[in-house]
Amino acid sequence: MNFFPIMLDIEYKKVVIVGGGHVARQKLQALLPTKAQIIIVSPSITDEIAIYVGQGKVTWKNKQFEASDLDDASLIFAVTDQEEVNDAVEQAAQHWQLLSRADAKGRVDFINPAVVRRGDFVLSVSTSGASPGLTRKIKAELEAHYDETYIDYIEFLKKARREIIQTIQDKYSKRDALASLLDPQLEEWAKEQKWDKCNAYVQKLVTGARQI
Numbered sequence: 001m002n003f004f005p006i007m008l009d010i011e012y013k014k015v016v017i018v019g020g021g022h023v024a025r026q027k028l029q030a031l032l033p034t035k036a037q038i039i040i041v042s043p044s045i046t047d048e049i050a051i052y053v054g055q056g057k058v059t060w061k062n063k064q065f066e067a068s069d070l071d072d073a074s075l076i077f078a079v080t081d082q083e084e085v086n087d088a089v090e091q092a093a094q095h096w097q098l099l100s101r102a103d104a105k106g107r108v109d110f111i112n113p114a115v116v117r118r119g120d121f122v123l124s125v126s127t128s129g130a131s132p133g134l135t136r137k138i139k140a141e142l143e144a145h146y147d148e149t150y151i152d153y154i155e156f157l158k159k160a161r162r163e164i165i166q167t168i169q170d171k172y173s174k175r176d177a178l179a180s181l182l183d184p185q186l187e188e189w190a191k192e193q194k195w196d197k198c199n200a201y202v203q204k205l206v207t208g209a210r211q212i
């Protein structure tokens with residue numbers, strides 16, 4: 001299957017998770033960094049999900065699934081351990097609502113990649129359902145390689161790129177300056193939190209280009 005990978009903005013959209021077990025917890029944790037309005041429909045939830053409910057991060061409807069639970073939902077996760085319940089969710093989902101079934105049966109509008117977040121830097125991994133175990137393993141490798149230091153590095157790149165785009169008019173100088181931002185030296189300095197050096201480097205790029 002050739003899935004089409006995209007980054008969805010689901011801020012304030014309604015997301016319904018049907019089921020409250022370990023898989024629901026996994027999907028919920030992937031959704032939490034967004035500002036989606038998350039609702040869990042399940043007669044039981046894990047202790048970890050209960051903590052998120054207590055913190056007001058998710059709404060829990062303590063009940064068996066009914067079709068009306070999907071009203072206005074943009075994304076739907078059918079993640080119960082009962083195939084017939086997941087089938088009922090699929091039946092009730094409108095064609096414009098995007099449905100994900102954790103049992104990978106029936107209608108599959110989307111599947112979930114493993115995600116590593118480092119600020120604006122987002123890595124997602126998928127085997128298109130071939131081997132979720134391998135996906136998880138590769139995620140762990142990426143987590144180790146792209147560690148927390150990348151959060152500040154990406155933030156620095158974002159600001160420096162903006163400055164270059166706003167201050168350098170000539171399109172070739174701009175292109176060269178943007179390419180210079182990827183100098184491995186900058187990455188090293190950023191990881192060592194040597195921001196003075198990073199900023200001086202950017203200023204040199206900007207003023208150097210102005211003189212052309």
Ligand SMILES: C[C@@]1(CC(=O)O)c2cc3[nH]c(cc4nc(cc5[nH]c(cc(n2)[C@H]1CCC(=O)O)[C@@](C)(CC(=O)O)[C@@H]5CCC(=O)O)C(CC(=O)O)=C4CCC(=O)O)c(CCC(=O)O)c3CC(=O)O
Pocket residue numbers: 026027030100101102103104105110111112113114115125126127128129130131132133134135136139
């Ligand atoms: C199709 C898909 C649909 C979907 O859920 O979107 C799907 C389906 C199924 N997973 C199953 C099993 C496992 N899933 C995991 C883990 C993850 N599974 C995730 C996604 C996906 N799983 C989608 C494909 C993505 C891809 O291929 O890349 C991850 C990446 C993201 C997430 O869950 O959101 C998350 C890692 C999250 C993280 O670490 O961050 C592990 C490993 C573990 O938990 O340690 C195992 C056991 C090992 C194994 O089976 O390989 C089963 C059999 C269930 C059974 O036995 O009955 C099915 C159903 C079937 O295959 O029929």
Ligand SMILES: NC(=O)C1=CN([C@@H]2O[C@H](COP(=O)(O)OP(=O)(O)OC[C@H]3O[C@@H](n4cnc5c(N)ncnc54)[C@H](O)[C@@H]3O)[C@@H](O)[C@H]2O)C=CC1
Pocket residue numbers: 018019020021022023024041042043044045046063064065079080081082085101102103132
């Ligand atoms: N995609 C993935 O990553 C994985 C998918 N799976 C699949 O996901 C399914 C669920 O796995 P777990 O979360 O581990 O199971 P679980 O047994 O921990 O949780 C099942 C949940 O479904 C809820 N449920 C049952 N009937 C319901 C109903 N009528 N309405 C609403 N909720 C209902 C239960 O209350 C429970 O919270 C598995 O059966 C398997 O098919 C399993 C492992 C990984």
